[in-house]
Amino acid sequence: MAETKKKSKLSILTNGIIKENPALVLVLGTCPTLATTSSVANGFGMGVSAAAVLICSNIVISALRNVIPDKVRIPCYIVVIAGFVTVVQLLLQAFVPSLYSALGLFIPLIVVNCIILGRAEMFANKNSVIDSALDGVGMGIGFTFALVCMGTVRELLGSGTWLGIPILSKFIPGMGIFNLAPGGFFVFAILMAFVTYLTKDKSKIKKDFGCAGCAMASVCTGEEDRKGAEEAC
């Protein structure tokens, strides 16, 4: 029993890295993914900042999950996340100014990072504090990993450098398109395809087309309507 429990904790931790990678499989946080991966350093900075806030917000939201009524859960999550981000920003700015000058640009972007809200809604409000913290760690690592991979490809091809160290720039000129949005989308798509190939569709949730999950269930009269709809398709 204890072994099963331990295994499930491990799977919670490792899920976010490849199998349910928040950026490449769940396709959450696409805006900061594309905006900050023009270099490896920026991608790493964004990944670490988002991971720190994700872990903390997952813990707080999980601890409050029995207190927060369902009706106001989203405003409550937003208040907690925004409050956390602002506190972290103020403390970094005051006590670790060198780290703030490196990560400060990314911190306001975290409030609008839907991975934080997505994990609060999908995981933290249904699971224990420890499980939520592990999910935050796994998802944070997965997000950082995805951003570093994207940053590596874009920086190498766009600027010919890696972490600012000239590598390809000695041989070929940088392809500017990789520093811009179209190059970001291109690399993002290739990496998504690669991760899908690696996981061989295991991450896909099989869809159940039963009537209970249908938005039109309350007005649908039954089998005949569904057949008609299928024929029309």
Added chain:
Amino acid sequence: MKSNTYKEYIAPVVVLVAICLVITTALAATYNVANPIIIKNAKATADAARVELLPDADAFTPYDGKLVAEEPGKVYVSEVYVANNKTGMVATVMTNSFGGALTMMVGIDNKGNVTGVKVTNHSDTPGLGTKNMTVDYLAQYKGLSKMNSTSVKDDGQIKYISGASVTGSAIHYGVYCALDQYSKMGGVQ
């Protein structure tokens, strides 16, 4: 019925208000502790930046004369420090960039040439925009004494980064504003 009203309407409002109050209190407490240190850090950073931009200066005195505003509230000089040994001045300029306000410092020597440009605060998204803030890019302004245009594209003296012209133009306009301040002060007196 009474229990339903409580669960449906009162409890959500009470919980949301309570969470907002707790978070606001935490923010207020953090701000009270952090803000004096942030102000002290900002002053130390600004002093270090002034020394970096005008290394020949021995000490600085704030200029209390009229400050230039190219576009009031948007592009203007917020403070000027003149070197005590009259080797030049450093102007702090507020300008308007892609992500909002951008604060920069421009060092100008007593011959009217730019000695250096440094961005001290901005809200631009990391990536292309911040390429305009690198040491190599800003080094292009060194030695210039006149801007031909407020726009980096039309000036012709700076090799700007295509696709990031909003930040580039904001910085360029800031340098233009600082040089304007220098000429209106009649140089370093």
